[in-house]
Ligand SMILES: *[C@@H]1O[C@H](CO)[C@@H](O)[C@H](O)[C@H]1NC(C)=O
């Protein structure tokens with residue numbers, strides 16, 4: 001046990017620093033939130049969004065074709081372009097956003113982006129009015145930034161033919177990652193003593209956890225919370241089952257981080273995309289030394305603490321493998337091998353050294369990923385210097401961190417950027 005390794009002076013200083021910066025951060029966040037939330041929730045006259053927002057005329061009229069024999073043979077489906085991706089936290093979703101951004105650009109699709117920051121005022125529930133340039137009846141193809149899911153508002157924003165997609169992660173791993181990434185934003189963690197706050201927290205979660213505490217949701221059933229559900233339910237509460245059914249009914253595909261490539265193949269299949277559309281580099285990954293491996297005991301505690309998410313995950317792990325069976329195990333294995341081959345090929349074309357490096361070794365600021373509070377643990381990439389002309393643009397886009405890509409797609413991120421400056425100044 002390393003709890004008492006720190007000298008009292010150092011610990012005292014770090015507690016003080018934590019308190020001062022935490023207070024500052026909290027005030028800043030609240031201030032920015034007040035400044036940037038629309039003050040009066042205006043009610044929209046109901047103007048129907050079209051059935052589909054695809055450009056193709058055939059999809060604007062979704063009647064069954066009477067002359068179906070005249071459809072070009074061999075073409076069994078048309079790529080789906082109306083997509084709702086529910087971006088959950090700490091679930092490799094930055095990598096998926098990169099895929100969606102590229103697809104959207106390629107097909108000139110319209111994104112429903114947030115305004116002034118990179119999420120829809122998370123953790124408040126999603127409202128249509130938060131969408132940049134929103135007007136009732138308007139056509140949007142893709143929505144994919146962080147939000148707290150709110151079905152009625154999402155439904156009124158998007159066309160009926162939208163494919164709903166999301167991704168889950170093993171709740172123990174997710175909890176560990178969330179604790180690492182967001183722990184410092186949750187004030188009740190400041191009083192946890194010792195270096196290994198995660199272990200200490202899991203030893204006595206009920207003692208430390210304050211369900212009313214600021215940002216507390218980051219540390220309990222975060223997935224369930226992201227879907228707009230109550231994250232403080234007991235495991236056996238009937239509302240857990242209802243919540244799971246709610247997700248089942250709305251999402252056509254629930255992917256799993258642990259089987260990311262298989263998930264992408266199912267995604268490609270569900271959306272009638274091509275293999276090239278799902279080629280990816282892993283973005284926003286933590287450097288190995290900061291990824292703590294949970295002991296079996298800690299893992300069990302983390303799952304018990306996040307029992308609702310654990311039920312959610314187990315349910316969708318089952319349905320996932322049913323989908324893989326329906327797709328064909330062998331076909332899946334072949335497609336995954338093909339995807340890996342293409343990813344490796346792109347990596348050798350685009351990435352200097354072929355892999356991710358630590359933040360300090362990234363030359364271009366345009367390639368610097370956003371870092372968690374208080375450290376530089378997220379890795380990034382250096383674009384190769386002499387990429388041939390045919391690949392240059394694609395390479396750059398595949399490697400571009402989320403915030404830079406959002407800016408390039410025309411999203412004004414002043415709040416996020418201001419917050420980044422404040423952190424630079426106080427060196428946090
Ligand atoms: C089917 O196509 C043929 C030939 O183009 C056309 O004459 C016929 O009216 C079409 N039938 C219907 C029901 O649209």
Ligand SMILES: *[C@@H]1O[C@H](CO)[C@@H](O)[C@H](O)[C@H]1NC(C)=O
Nearest residue numbers: 170258313314316317318321
């Ligand atoms: C998910 O399902 C697979 C196949 O049934 C199983 O092997 C695996 O252990 C499950 N994972 C979890 C975390 O339950």
